[in-house]
Amino acid sequence: MKILVCLEVGLGGTGAFVPKCPGCWVFGRTPESALRKVRAAVVEWVEWLRRHGERPRIKADEIEVVEGEILRVTYNPVEADKPEPLFWSEVLPIGSKEIERTIRLMRYSRSDLLKLVSALDEEALDWQPPEKPRTIRNCLRHIGIAEWWYITRLDIDLPEEFPEDAFELLHSTRETALYNLQNLPKEKWSGIFQPRKHVAPEAAVCNLWTARKMLRRLVDHERLHTKYIEKVLKMYQNRKQQ
Numbered sequence: 001m002k003i004l005v006c007l008e009v010g011l012g013g014t015g016a017f018v019p020k021c022p023g024c025w026v027f028g029r030t031p032e033s034a035l036r037k038v039r040a041a042v043v044e045w046v047e048w049l050r051r052h053g054e055r056p057r058i059k060a061d062e063i064e065v066v067e068g069e070i071l072r073v074t075y076n077p078v079e080a081d082k083p084e085p086l087f088w089s090e091v092l093p094i095g096s097k098e099i100e101r102t103i104r105l106m107r108y109s110r111s112d113l114l115k116l117v118s119a120l121d122e123e124a125l126d127w128q129p130p131e132k133p134r135t136i137r138n139c140l141r142h143i144g145i146a147e148w149w150y151i152t153r154l155d156i157d158l159p160e161e162f163p164e165d166a167f168e169l170l171h172s173t174r175e176t177a178l179y180n181l182q183n184l185p186k187e188k189w190s191g192i193f194q195p196r197k198h199v200a201p202e203a204a205v206c207n208l209w210t211a212r213k214m215l216r217r218l219v220d221h222e223r224l225h226t227k228y229i230e231k232v233l234k235m236y237q238n239r240k241q242q
Helices: 032-050 096-117 124-128 136-152 166-182 199-207 211-241
Strands: 002-010 012-017 026-027 063-074
Touching: 002 032, 012 032, 012 136, 026 032, 026 124, 026 211, 096 136, 096 166, 096 211, 124 136, 136 211
Parallel strands: 002 063
Antiparallel strands: 002 012, 012 026
16 A cells, blocks of 8 residues: 655754655654654554554555655744744645544544643643643643634634643643534635634745644644653653652
């Protein structure tokens, strides 16, 4: 089975995602290293679905990774707060099945996240990992606000007030995201949008969005940051054992 990969090749790093597997996103120092990581990431993604009760048709021993699109940029895609360019594969309109699938994958990802953080005490939530940008609590708030932000990329106006508590914020913005996905107007299912609000200066040059791009990022983003939290937790636990 051929797995098409989109590569974002920049200065000092390469990002790669698999359109067929929302939530399968890796970074590498070079395009070659990113492609090598993709195969393992697809295998892990298949196992992730199986853990949540699905039976994906993709067979790990039959995967052939193929370059689908290559976009060369003037920044490092590995760095935080980078622009998010639009690939041609994400210009295609979506349908109800893509929305339903995204909602299902979002629920799997949220289940993983809450299982990881729900029992953490205040010290663990607020511990600042050395040479890392976010505490776990800050990361949870970032995940929550990002979901709200992704919905607004299709020029959908949403209230801009958020709960102070990180867990309440996660719940609130997730409910907002699910409601808007389940009631997404069909005129938003196709077309390219250029939102005017909440655009960082460094992202303005790549400020083009489609419904397909939004759906992918809703899954990619939480899975990416859940893995970040896993790393921070290991660092914290190792520190406590010293």
